[in-house]
Amino acid sequence: MAYKVIISRNAEIEIEVAYDYYGKFSKQAMKSFRSQLHECYKRLKENPFFEVRYLTVRGLPFKKYPYIMLFRINENTKTVFVLSVFCTHQNPEKYP
Numbered sequence: 220m221a222y223k224v225i226i227s228r229n230a231e232i233e234i235e236v237a238y239d240y241y242g243k244f245s246k247q248a249m250k251s252f253r254s255q256l257h258e259c260y261k262r263l264k265e266n267p268f269f270e271v272r273y274l275t276v277r278g279l280p281f282k283k284y285p286y287i288m289l290f291r292i293n294e295n296t297k298t299v300f301v302l303s304v305f306c307t308h309q310n311p312e313k314y315p
Contacts, residue, residue, distance in 0.1 A: 221264045222292070226301045230288075233304045237286065255281045256304070259288050267292050267299045276302065 226234075234256065241248040259279055272278040272289065279288045289303040 222267050222297050222299045224260050224263050224299045224301060227303070230301045230304050233306075237284075237304065237306065252284055255283055255286075258282070263288075263290065263299045263301075280307075 237252060238249055241252045259281060262279065267277070267279075267290065269277045269279045275291050276289050277292065279290070281287070285307045287305050287307055288301060289305060290299050290301045292299055
């Protein structure tokens with residue numbers, strides 16, 4: 220059974236910032252980032268059991284970009300809650 224992916228407001232803001240950042244370079248870079256983001260969503264829907272980063276928070280790194288998607292799983296409701304789409308090039312003290 221496929222999982223439902225719910226994106227937090229914080230993650231939406233981080234995604235918008237990433238779109239703006241890559242959009243400054245080229246439309247192709249922004250499209251490529253968007254493609255990677257949707258690939259992560261697809262992987263989470265199919266099987267969200269990736270590496271545990273913190274107590275109940277798991278992480279799924281992007282393949283091409285320096286980002287990691289941090290999320291929690293509710294197995295009872297088959298829901299994945301995306302908490303953050305974090306740029307790993309930032310100061311480690313900002314790590315959520």
